[in-house]
Amino acid sequence: MNATIANDLFRQSIRDYHRTDNVDTPIDNLYPADAIESLLYQKNWIDTVQWHLEDIIRSPTIRPDELVGVKRRIDQSNQDRTDMVEQIDGWFFDQFRTISPKSGARLNSETPAWLLDRMSILQLKLYHFREQTERPDAPDEHRLKAQFKLNVLLEQEQDLAQCFDELMGDIRNGDRYMKVYRQMKMYNDPTLNPVLYGQPAQRQP
Structure with missing residues (x-):
């Protein structure tokens, strides 16, 4: 797995979504369920649908x-x-399980998947800013501002790709290592969110 493959998968997911451009369109993930390609495609599909839900709610x-x-x-x-x-x-942890970190190997603060998360969102920004640069109904000033921002995002795309590939290489070489942290989110857990566990029991009809 490298940045080029990951970004290609993200772009494919975004293109596939925009065939209908509908948040209720079911995902059509053709990759084997246990393959990293399937996981990355599904990850970006979630991001893409949420991007448009965020538009709708506003x-x-x-x-x-x-x-x-x-x-x-x-x-x-x-x-x-x-x-x-x-x-x-x-998935990455299993891939690197047999690699023994060198003495003095550094722990990376950002895991491979959270870096891929940033790359996935960035591809969505690139897609939609590129749309803004091509809007026939927008004034020239709007398109120029969008192009300026698009250029910055394109530079960031290269930087994040380099960071990801370097991280992969460092982990394979034993120069850096990763841990998998669970996010411990509370707001969706009825036993941890005080608004949810503090609700009185619902009366039965």
């Missing part, structure tokens, strides 16, 4: 009942995103 005409429903979908999507990152890190 509509000035959204009804209150719709807003609540979309907010709950975003909450669930955040949990799914975190779960996928942990699953991807688990």
